[in-house]
Amino acid sequence: MADWWDADGRRHRKQFANAAAAREHEHRETALAHAERASREMKLATKSGGAKKARTESVKATMEPAKGKLGVMIPGMGAVATTFVAGVEAIRKGLAKPIGSLTQMGTVRLGKRTEGRSPKVKEFVPLATLDDLVFTGWDIFEDNMYEAASNAGVLDYRLLEQLKPFLSSIKPRPAVFDHNYVKKIDGPNVKKGKTKMDLAEQLRQDIRDFRKSSGATRLVTMWCGSTESFIEPTEAHQSLKSFEKALRSNDEMIAPSMIYAYASLMEGVPFANGAPNLTVDLPVMLELSRKNEAPICGKDFKTGQTLMKTVLAPAFKARLLGLSGWYSTNILGNRDGEVLDDPGSFKTKEESKLGVLEHILQPGLYPELYGNMYHKVRINYYPPRGDNKEGWDNIDIFGWLGYPMQIKVDFLCRDSILAAPIVLDLVLFLDLAQRTSELRGLGIQEWLSFYFKSPMTAPGLYPEHDLFIQLMKLKNTLRHLKGEELITHLGLEYYD
Numbered sequence: 088m089a090d091w092w093d094a095d096g097r098r099h100r101k102q103f104a105n106a107a108a109a110r111e112h113e114h115r116e117t118a119l120a121h122a123e124r125a126s127r128e129m130k131l132a133t134k135s136g137g138a139k140k141a142r143t144e145s146v147k148a149t150m151e152p153a154k155g156k157l158g159v160m161i162p163g164m165g166a167v168a169t170t171f172v173a174g175v176e177a178i179r180k181g182l183a184k185p186i187g188s189l190t191q192m193g194t195v196r197l198g199k200r201t202e203g204r205s206p207k208v209k210e211f212v213p214l215a216t217l218d219d220l221v222f223t224g225w226d227i228f229e230d231n232m233y234e235a236a237s238n239a240g241v242l243d244y245r246l247l248e249q250l251k252p253f254l255s256s257i258k259p260r261p262a263v264f265d266h267n268y269v270k271k272i273d274g275p276n277v278k279k280g281k282t283k284m285d286l287a288e289q290l291r292q293d294i295r296d297f298r299k300s301s302g303a304t305r306l307v308t309m310w311c312g313s314t315e316s317f318i319e320p321t322e323a324h325q326s327l328k329s330f331e332k333a334l335r336s337n338d339e340m341i342a343p344s345m346i347y348a349y350a351s352l353m354e355g356v357p358f359a360n361g362a363p364n365l366t367v368d369l370p371v372m373l374e375l376s377r378k379n380e381a382p383i384c385g386k387d388f389k390t391g392q393t394l395m396k397t398v399l400a401p402a403f404k405a406r407l408l409g410l411s412g413w414y415s416t417n418i419l420g421n422r423d424g425e426v427l428d429d430p431g432s433f434k435t436k437e438e439s440k441l442g443v444l445e446h447i448l449q450p451g452l453y454p455e456l457y458g459n460m461y462h463k464v465r466i467n468y469y470p471p472r473g474d475n476k477e478g479w480d481n482i483d484i485f486g487w488l489g490y491p492m493q494i495k496v497d498f499l500c501r502d503s504i505l506a507a508p509i510v511l512d513l514v515l516f517l518d519l520a521q522r523t524s525e526l527r528g529l530g531i532q533e534w535l536s537f538y539f540k541s542p543m544t545a546p547g548l549y550p551e552h553d554l555f556i557q558l559m560k561l562k563n564t565l566r567h568l569k570g571e572e573l574i575t576h577l578g579l580e581y582y583d
């Protein structure tokens with residue numbers, strides 16, 4: 088007898104020949120459930136007509152200028168967080184370039200192709216500058232950012248030495264932590280409180296203290312903490328009233344990341360979720376976000392393997408090439424890899440990674456091409472690799488008359504190097520959203536899907552995973568807000 092978990096996190100017992108057969112069964116069931124869920128969501132969205140009336144005209148939204156400092160608060164000062172903060176400081180000192188950041192290096196085409204207008208994103212909309220950023224964070228370990236960055240082993244020590252005084256000055260505040268949610272690690276730097284509401288109050292006080300001590304005029308919270316164990320929403324997450332009651336009664340279904348999100352949103356601070364945890368993907372957080380005009384977005388940074396998946400899968404669908412199987416495996420040796428070695432945390436990550444293909448390929452619409460695809464994702468903790476992850480994909484496709492072909496992708500990537508510019512862009516765009524009349528009261532910022540493996544959407548709406556559609560959505564949102572014409576790529580007028 089062995090245990091296996093279904094896509095809804097329910098545990099089942101069944102007779103299997105061995106542990107591998109049990110995992111195999113679990114993967115198959117999860118993939119099937121995802122395919123069914125995706126086609127259900129699509130039907131639902133079609134029935135309800137999706138969003139109300141499509142907004143096709145551009146408006147000129149009010150965007151308050153980015154005056155003063157922008158405070159960045161980071162729960163989880165590990166590899167991603169330190170690579171981001173060290174990177175910002177290195178760029179400010181002229182030691183490196185912001186490669187990979189759309190806000191720093193990207194452009195946005197305006198008007199017709201013949202007009203030659205392509206300003207930089209940061210010149211087109213009023214973003215905070217890198218010099219405006221000030222930082223704080225929380226962690227269960229007491230290491231300052233210099234020590235944490237040295238331990239993470241992502242950046243060269245020669246670069247870190249040049250940034251040492253700055254990084255050493257950022258020390259983690261005691262964290263809100265629950266070992267049941269992250270089983271592989273434990274640390275001394277944690278808050279104590281009788282109830283989860285007490286802990287939330289302490290976080291709110293930290294936020295107020297930081298606002299005062301840093302002199303920041305605006306704040307943003309970026310979850311860069313470990314991946315928490317898989318859970319499903321319950322009654323406690325359905326409204327502010329039930330959530331606050333659950334905080335007071337120490338409901339075990341309230342994860343630490345939710346307490347940070349609650350504290351931020353209560354203080355009117357936007358929140359982005361870089362991990363696959365539920366965190367802000369809950370009715371209570373949507374309610375709070377809209378009420379306090381503190382935008383939210385998530386979840387799970389789209390960095391290596393999933394980035395490639397959301398580029399390749401749309402190409403197969405565009406050319407109507409079939410897919411019989413996609414096997415993805417990873418080896419990584421950083422602390423994130425160690426945390427994901429726990430089945431509960433892995434389950435959260437697996438859910439986030441699996442949804443992508445079903446939504447892009449739409450097996451319900453193309454049953455002959457994608458009706459029988461087999462999708463499997465593995466993550467293996469392998470310490471020698473550190474942060475330099477290797478993601479392998481074996482893709483079995485078929486073409487004309489059903490003839491099979493194979494594609495192999497071997498991405499030797501650097502996890503945190505890919506994640507850091509995403510963190511920067513999210514910080515700057517979330518702050519922009521809060522200063523923008525049309526965005527600040529929306530709650531979920533779906534236009535930031537571009538950055539996530541599992542983009543949050545309005546209830547009943549299926550997520551858009553195709554990277555290039557996501558990019559178009561992001562840039563069109565900026566054009567729309569600035570009263571510029573949306574780009575549809577129709578282009579017939581060039582031939583009039």
Ligand SMILES: NC(=O)c1ccc[n+]([C@@H]2O[C@H](COP(=O)([O-])OP(=O)(O)OC[C@H]3O[C@@H](n4cnc5c(N)ncnc54)[C@H](O)[C@@H]3O)[C@@H](O)[C@H]2O)c1
Pocket residue numbers: 162163164165166167168225226227228239262263264265269272274310311312313314315343344361362363387388389390391421422423426502503505506
């Ligand atoms: N690097 C990537 O490419 C990538 C991509 C997608 C998602 N992510 C996610 O981003 C997160 C950060 O990744 P990382 O590589 O920096 O991991 P990491 O293990 O180096 O850092 C996470 C940090 O969070 C701390 N932490 C855990 N629980 C906490 C809590 N309740 N409060 C405060 N601190 C807490 C840990 O002590 C650790 O220092 C992970 O959840 C990871 O899955 C990373």
